[in-house]
Amino acid sequence: MGGCLEAMKPEILLSQSSFKEAREFIRKNIKEYYEVEPGYRILDVHIIGVPPLYVGIEGDQLVFPYTKPCHGTFVVKIPGGDEIARLRERKKK
Amino acid sequence: MVETGNLKNEALLLLGCPQVPVQTSLALYVAHNLRKRGCRPVIAGTTAARKLMEVADPGHYYIEEMNDIDDTIDEITGKQRDYDLCFVFIHNDSGIAYAGTMAYISSARVYALIFGEHAEELAEEIEFPCEIVAAKAVHNPMPLKRRIDEVMEWAVVSKR
Numbered sequence: 001m002g003g004c005l006e007a008m009k010p011e012i013l014l015s016q017s018s019f020k021e022a023r024e025f026i027r028k029n030i031k032e033y034y035e036v037e038p039g040y041r042i043l044d045v046h047i048i049g050v051p052p053l054y055v056g057i058e059g060d061q062l063v064f065p066y067t068k069p070c071h072g073t074f075v076v077k078i079p080g081g082d083e084i085a086r087l088r089e090r091k092k093k
Numbered sequence: 094m095v096e097t098g099n100l101k102n103e104a105l106l107l108l109g110c111p112q113v114p115v116q117t118s119l120a121l122y123v124a125h126n127l128r129k130r131g132c133r134p135v136i137a138g139t140t141a142a143r144k145l146m147e148v149a150d151p152g153h154y155y156i157e158e159m160n161d162i163d164d165t166i167d168e169i170t171g172k173q174r175d176y177d178l179c180f181v182f183i184h185n186d187s188g189i190a191y192a193g194t195m196a197y198i199s200s201a202r203v204y205a206l207i208f209g210e211h212a213e214e215l216a217e218e219i220e221f222p223c224e225i226v227a228a229k230a231v232h233n234p235m236p237l238k239r240r241i242d243e244v245m246e247w248a249v250v251s252k253r
Binding site: 018019037038039041044045046048049050051067068069070071072073 | 109110112139142162163166167169170185186187188189190191193194196197198220221
């Protein structure tokens, strides 16, 4: 994983899936989620895939797909920090 | 001798996991053909994919510039740099995801070069604008090389 994300020891909710499976996982299991564009950056990683791509908020945690070139897409959960406000702000636009 | 003069157009060759043997060989072949046609190839790839290219082309005869894949996405999304052509090397779902991202963030004409055991199934997964070049090729690059030959001339000429 990207160094910064890895250092946060993310909880892995889904392993080695396709980006479409990751999309459906977030859509079905996370009540609050926002659509982001391909390439959207969280910490040191980009959201990779074909739209629609979703980033979820669960309490003070972020849930998002993380694609590794060799191992497929993971759905990970990390503390959201300032990113939560940034995501919610996007919806107002 | 490959021409190495002032190349104005730039093409991005995006390399994912180098698990399938034909990837490095085909990337060098595409780079060679781009340079012959006056287009400068730039590699973006994983660390392992770039190391394979470095060892295969130690004199930088085919490739002058290689960059980290995430840094490249940063540059394109930040509007600091873009390319005329983008060849994405694909043999798994992650490759499709990266190609879809490039089709969205870059103004380049995107070519999805699909190989490996499941090339045809992967090609059917593509639902975004790009040119699909697919062939079942794992150890033998020739099936995809032939398909690349069919599109390469047109790819470069159509961007001029």
